[in-house]
Amino acid sequence: MDKLIITGGRRLDGEIRISGAKNAALPILAATLLADEPVTVGNLPHLQDVTTLIELLGRMGVRVVIDDRLNVEVDATTIKELTAPYELVKTMRASILVLGPMVAHFGKATVSLPGGCAIGSRPVDIHLRGLEAMGADIEVSNGYVHASVDGRLKGARIVMDTVTVTGTENLMMAAALADGTTVLENAAREPEVVDLANFINAMGGKVKGAGTDTITIEGVPRMTGCHHQVIADRIETGTYLIAAAITGGRIKTKDTDPTILDAVLQKLREAGARIEVGDTWIELDMEGRRPKAVSLRTAPYPAMPTDMQAQFMALNIVAEGTGTIVETVFENRFMHVQEMNRMGADIEVQGNTAICRGVEQLTGAPVMATDLRASASLVIAALAADGETTVDRIYHIDRGYECIEEKLQSLGAVIRRVPR
Ligand SMILES: CC(=O)N[C@H]1[C@@H](OP(=O)(O)OP(=O)(O)OC[C@H]2O[C@@H](n3ccc(=O)[nH]c3=O)[C@H](O)[C@@H]2O)O[C@H](CO)[C@@H](O)[C@@H]1O
Numbered sequence: 517m518d519k520l521i522i523t524g525g526r527r528l529d530g531e532i533r534i535s536g537a538k539n540a541a542l543p544i545l546a547a548t549l550l551a552d553e554p555v556t557v558g559n560l561p562h563l564q565d566v567t568t569l570i571e572l573l574g575r576m577g578v579r580v581v582i583d584d585r586l587n588v589e590v591d592a593t594t595i596k597e598l599t600a601p602y603e604l605v606k607t608m609r610a611s612i613l614v615l616g617p618m619v620a621h622f623g624k625a626t627v628s629l630p631g632g633c634a635i636g637s638r639p640v641d642i643h644l645r646g647l648e649a650m651g652a653d654i655e656v657s658n659g660y661v662h663a664s665v666d667g668r669l670k671g672a673r674i675v676m677d678t679v680t681v682t683g684t685e686n687l688m689m690a691a692a693l694a695d696g697t698t699v700l701e702n703a704a705r706e707p708e709v710v711d712l713a714n715f716i717n718a719m720g721g722k723v724k725g726a727g728t729d730t731i732t733i734e735g736v737p738r739m740t741g742c743h744h745q746v747i748a749d750r751i752e753t754g755t756y757l758i759a760a761a762i763t764g765g766r767i768k769t770k771d772t773d774p775t776i777l778d779a780v781l782q783k784l785r786e787a788g789a790r791i792e793v794g795d796t797w798i799e800l801d802m803e804g805r806r807p808k809a810v811s812l813r814t815a816p817y818p819a820m821p822t823d824m825q826a827q828f829m830a831l832n833i834v835a836e837g838t839g840t841i842v843e844t845v846f847e848n849r850f851m852h853v854q855e856m857n858r859m860g861a862d863i864e865v866q867g868n869t870a871i872c873r874g875v876e877q878l879t880g881a882p883v884m885a886t887d888l889r890a891s892a893s894l895v896i897a898a899l900a901a902d903g904e905t906t907v908d909r910i911y912h913i914d915r916g917y918e919c920i921e922e923k924l925q926s927l928g929a930v931i932r933r934v935p936r
């Protein structure tokens with residue numbers, strides 16, 4: 517497995533381009549299965565998860581053509597195999613997103629259950645109950661979900677128990693080709709849900725209310741070709757802003773969208789950063805100062821994203837003062853704590869709360885990446901540590917960060933990848 521070796525102590529300074537959002541690209545690629553004509557998707561990030569989803573579509577017989585600018589053309593009409601096998605689903609939980617569109621368009625789908633993962637149990641019961649409410653027969657056996665419907669799915673009113681991002685997305689895609697109108701109550705409001713709705717509408721779908729907690733989907737008989745550009749990755753943006761803040765540095769993130777980062781920018785201002793925004797850029801300047809610790813609580817959008825929790829912890833451990841972080845979305849998303857403490861951090865965990873007392877200086881150490889955002893948090897903590905940090909198992913990072921070492925190097929960080 518590749519490793520990243522980081523020598524801390526450099527103040528970041530410079531500009532980077534933000535990539536397309538992983539968590540928008542994956543549902544949009546799954547939604548290409550709804551169309552009766554080829555569709556093209558642009559601004560896809562060059563990430564392992566995107567490659568895995570394209571591989572999954574390819575395995576199912578879907579024709580996928582990628583051009584040299586990473587625009588992907590997908591033609592779902594060539595599909596032969598209505599199965600998403602375990603060996604692909606296990607490396608990427610978003611594979612469950614092919615379930616809704618496949619059963620809606622082709623009347624049948626067999627998709628491996630994703631199972632648990634490092635950050636928590638990640639159930640899909642809400643996805644399955646919603647599909648049943650739309651008339652699908654669901655059977656779970658031997659680790660697979662077998663879904664089928666006679667004729668078409670039927671519109672339904674579905675109240676989701678918990679706010680779930682992929683659950684909302686799966687049901688929105690299924691409803692797009694159903695007979696009649698579906699109302700999703702307690703829907704996720706994430707910008708990636710809105711981007712998916714815009715894509716469905718560009719294919720001729722009729723989705724209203726995405727971005728609010730009630731989404732209404734009027735089913736249409738068929739979907740047509742279109743071109744869609746994926747939105748910017750707000751989590752990648754937030755990660756680089758914190759990386760610069762941790763080092764007392766300055767950064768301009770370009771091709772991003774400040775309007776979907778309110779909770780993150782507010783906390784960074786509280787941490788003492790000077791932040792300016794334009795239509796498509798965010799500039800952060802710490803002017804050489806040490807950040808102040810911040811307290812936060814993760815929750816569904818528009819509150820603080822759980823996907824930014826580990827990176828804010830990296831900020832708190834080098835900050836002035838004590839910050840308390842409460843994780844309310846996933847039950848086991850503190851695995852970076854032990855690794856950070858090995859770098860000299862002072863973090864105490866009590867249930868779903870981490871009390872972070874900032875220290876003057878972290879020290880480099882060999883650490884292990886356990887999940888995607890935990891890996892990113894260790895890399896950015898290492899930028900502020902004295903000496904060398906080796907982050908092992910960085911395949912997690914390659915699932916979600918395009919060219920992380922090149923982007924950090926361009927900002928002045930000393931970081932290199934050591935291949936296996
Ligand atoms: C591909 C993608 O976009 N992944 C994102 C998505 O994951 P994902 O969609 O897996 O996360 P959910 O939003 O579904 O999970 C939210 C909560 O709902 C619970 N739950 C979910 C579904 C279900 O059927 N039953 C149930 O109980 C989960 O255990 C969790 O506690 O949103 C998460 C929260 O923003 C992000 O960390 C992930 O990056």
Ligand SMILES: C=C(OP(=O)(O)O)C(=O)O
Binds near residue numbers: 608823888
């Ligand atoms: C947890 C994440 O991804 P996934 O849902 O693909 O595991 C993430 O993007 O932080």
